[in-house]
Amino acid sequence: MAENTILEAVARDASGKGAARAARREGLVPGVIYGGNAEPQSISVKFNELLKLLKAGKFLSTLMNVKVDGKDNKVICRAVQRDIVKDLPTHVDFLRLSDRSRINLYIPVVFENEETCPGIKKGGTLIVVRSEVELKVTANNIPDQLVVDLAEFEIGDTITISDIVLPEGTRPMITGRDFVIANIQAPGGLSTEDEDEDGETEVIEQTDDTVMND
16 A cells, blocks of 8 residues: 655644735645535645645646644645746645545656566666556555566567556556556567557656546
């Protein structure tokens, strides 16, 4: 089970533009947690901590635990408002999640048994096309990583998403094709087979994520 990113917050009693400006002067970013059949809660988070997470990337697809005065809130970010001149965060919105909520997350791919992989032992090179895969998962069953076992792969073999065992209730966001994760390239870059169906390394664009509750 993947560990949630933790972001500390404090409850904010006052609301409105004046209270928000006061929070920013103190090095805080105002925000709100809503949804989950509970009343919206106004909060403030430390500017530096929020900016660090934003710079790390994929903030809108990261499951987080926002701890408000020590109380846990399982959330995902739905919006970040930014200063139009400085491009710095000025407000952040979080959506509460239940264990049955389904969300889109990027899960890293790891490769095991490279030292015993027949293709690599013969001089082949592991070429990683996707180091992570966007999956639709349930909030209570999020994998830490996706594992590719290289123990049986030869030179020229292509590793696709169907070669990975996904957790129950999990599916890739890309549907309709068995997309490439990696391949074992021949020594010197010489190909032993025709190019895979993708024809080239794909570029994955970060998109806003959707959340659905069962």
